[in-house]
Amino acid sequence: MIYLIAPSVTKCNAEGASLICTTCEQALRRYVPTSPLDNDAAVRLVTAGANDTAIFFNPTTEVNLSNAAIKLLRSVGHAFPIAMTVSSRRPPDVANMRQSFDVTEYLALRGGERNIDLAGAAFAREVLSMIQPSLMRSRLSLFLSHRRADGESLARAFWEKLLVLSQNSFRDLADILIGESAQEVLESRLRQSDAVLFFDTRLAYTSEWVERELRIALRNGIPIVWIKVGTHGLPNSFPHPAATPHLFIQDGAVTSDEAEQAVSAAADLVRESAVQILDADARLKEVENIDVEIRDPNKLINAVRIVCGKGMPYPLECTTHLVQFFGTHPRPDDVRGLADFPGKYTARLLLLRGPIPDTLKSQTGPIAARAEDYVDCLEDYMSPQHKASKQRGVIISGAFPDGCTPKDQQDIIDAVRAFAQRILQRGGTIMFGAHPTFVPLIVASARQLRSNDVENALHLYYSKEFVSDLAQYNNHGTVIGVPKAGGRNASLTLMRERMVADEFAVGLVAIGGRLVRPGIVPGVDEEMALARKRNLPVLLIGSVQGRASEIAAEFAVNNWENAPNSFTREENERLRTSGDFAGLASTFLRRLGI
Template identity: 35%
Template sequence: MTVFLLHPKLTIGQERKAIDFLEACSNELQEHINISVINNIMALNSIKISKNDIFLFFNRQDQNYSEHVTGFFKNIIAVKNNEEQKSDLFPIAINSETRSPHNLLGHLQSFDITEQLRQRALNENYIDTIAVNLARTIVTRMQPTLAQDSMNLFISHRRLDGEEIAASFCKELRLRAESAFRDLIDIKVGENAQEVIEENLRQSDAVILLDTPKTWESDWIDREIRMALSINIPIVWIKLGEHSPDHNLKTRPSDKPHFNLEGLNPQETNINLDIIDNIIHKAFSISREFASNTFDKLLQLKSLTTEAGFSFTELDQRRMIYQVKVPREGFKYQQRPMTHLVQFYGRVPKNQDIDDFVPALNELGYEPHPQMGPYYDASILLGPMSGSVFQSTVSGQEKCFIDSFDEYIGNIEELKNSSYSNNVTDKGIIISGAFPDCEPEHQQVLTNAIHIFIQMALKKGLTIIFGAHPTFQHLIFDMAKMKYPKKYAEIIHMYISKYFVTESIIEEHKKNATVFPTDNVENDRQKSLTLMRKSMISDKKASALIALGGKTDAQGHSPGVEEEIELARAAGIPVFVIGSVGGHTAQIAKKMQESDWVNTLNHLSNTENKELMLSSDLRMVANKIFKHLDI
């Protein structure tokens, strides 16, 4: 199985943007799978096409393809003679004028670079970021542990006015072989409802939030949303029926719903099947974004083990199975290294995956000794969920563990050094940002980024400093409680203006954080916000400001991120601008790049600041920032 990339000169000529896109895409692909870049007609004519190969090529606007390229497309169609196989073709539209592929392939949907940038609120400076996203989508389809053949979906709904429509959703999802959890029918009498619901939520690939007019009243729904955000499970938000403008969710999963179905009565039992299909497609799309994050985790573990002098060996590229060996030191007598066999998943591993893992290891030469048992210490399936270890017995003698990427990597890092502890330091980071103006599914990118920075900062004992945000504050509260169950309020500094809240709300927030209320200035929103921001920047623990996303200045909006950056600069606090999440920070990073980083906001090199601008590997970016700050 090979991915063939046709060089732009074979179809559209030496187009600089297309060449840059090809280079970024091929660089990412070759980290994971076999690729071949076709640079000339001779190489094109010599390709032996197989049914499993994947092809990427750039569309022409005028359909004036060469005879050789047209013949090549005919050969592909002859080999890939059904619709499923034809989905292995990826036409690429470099702009809006080239969205139609070759006439022979007219039924195919092109990968539209312009539209991909628009959805993420990015400009053309971020074409490398889009190229990496496409590469990871392709690899996800080629590697079985990343692909989502079916999904575990958690349906969050208010029984009072959402029971009927939730039942209809559940029925239709199951008809499509999508596993769905709904509390009314999946909880047996006598079971602890809260424990069952939370366990199913942790095991879900995505949450379908049915936001009916009375959902906003439910503390239980708010708890489910907050839990999903804190353990980083994607949420597909569906707003149903007519809502009062004053009745808003306590915690919003994103800036706006993925689907706004005001005309659909929540008591309806017959749902348009197209709506169900669109929701499933949206859940799949968001989960694919999550699956692509698997590569960041893999690279992080590989880098960590190499840096520590541990052993990291690839055993099976396609099934993503690796061996990790950690030396046992400090003993008088020689000890064998601690050996883990780990498999990476882009979804929550299921029981069938456990059943399949040991036979796969046996094929790789790790069949247990009849008397002494396995030659390794543990077999571990790693997935994108968060939380504690789940353990299952396999074959009566071997233990197979299911755990999250972050838990495992964190444990390996603790073996490497003692920098992660439960000790709160005298340093902190300011988190500055808001959802960018982009499609809801791409707003999840910002939630992921917030999650990564908060998680890594908490592990290092850093205080989290931020201005009250209706979505992120609960995510931050809950993550702090998981890491520091006895002193979470100490490590969270939340600044909030009395312009927006009452004294009773401030007292309520004090249960979750150290709260710094600031005055309502002349009953003026902007003046009150400025005072709050000045107070936040003056926090004694503030060591850096991390800027992510934010509304742009379109339609006269005054970006808060901009003001916070200027205040931080005036206070001598280094600022790190994360561009790949989109929004205003993408615009700021672009301006900095265009000025050749003359007005840099920190002491990183130009190359490193460009990484902050473009890289989608935010864990690597966070590590780089913390290392630079010596924290």
């Protein structure tokens, strides 16, 4: 049980605390049993144990917590504090080992107080990622991607430090016997890794194997920690793992602190991505004509009964699956646990967030599958959609905003990947500009899902004002060059006009986006205005940092008057606040006829 202690109980009188408490409760209830405690009497009645969790607000005045609150916080297995102000960042002594969720810092990166309702949902996801045992493990499997020519000694030093830190790591010269197919083993280990540590040395971008490893990670949703070694730049043709590196180190010796920072960054990114498995679990329960019974809420085990012939006067045999959701790779004891779980089922499935490891492909027990694919398949099977008579496509607009945090970079990557993969899986076309941050992610998905149809899958637009070497766009789909138009801004405008005018476009989804800068109209604003002139609906993904979130907040303040689409207020609020990117893509692409 998660006990959510109201701010009034702990003497937190900061403005907005009640709203954060409400939105946090709403988000938690979608996934786990949650009990709000609105007064001290309710706190006194609780008998909590080590399997329970408490959430509370740090006091904003110099007061002591009540004895009942102290007793509760001491008895639970996890206690998570929320700091509404700078002065209340330090939790009370009873819970001072846990860092507070900093609302002030969160809002500073997301347009200020108008997005305060997003803070509760974001915090809820952070809590869930830490308390659900099948989401993440304390020991990470890390893949070290590097160019041997100038990164071998550095990777070796990191590997040695990681061993001291008790992490599982894989280096291409440590575990491979002579005569083995090194690249085959590398890719197999890569698919079993929780995250990739990419050592961006001066020669790294010249390695086709390093590039291949990054593209595999990008298309499979494996988080990448970008470790910059030196001051060189990456060419636009090389896949950029994020907007900026996560860690900078100097050539030479690696310190223990740097190794710990890399592991910490990997853990944060893995946790941020892993929590999306809860969205798949929640979305499963919303599929029509199936019955879902929770068998083990802590381990995310459900019995899924696919109802056949509802409304028929005669009985029909139904299929029942036993499924377990994983945000990390299942270990052998997980596989055995699901295989031995009591009950009779048509099939037992391990539903994963990331790629299917080779170790789970050949075994004869439970079936391993991607969680998103499983839920998508059920949705399409139970509610089939009429296939469009003509080709349809969606414009993906946005970029990483300046100053984007690693957490928000990962959210943007996950959102782009979710929409891109569903557009491609459903036979749609993606229209997008040649910005180096989104291109490798979209192209990697197309090569995986539509390898024989990349020309129809992707329409990549570029301006000849900025691009002269077209070789970097080989096998990038249909590449459309737009002439120069008298300067940077005019050329960008012309390219955007051509992209939005694409004959296949039926809508635009805005994710992230650079913020307003003096003398420059943000790309999301301009592309959104062009889309509205064509009466193309615009989907504003608001739960990630960037210009799209700011625009969505402005519409929300005005109750979505003159919204950039025909969706209801509730539907636009879902687009603005939900971090369930796969669910958003599945639902709203259907609305666009894809």
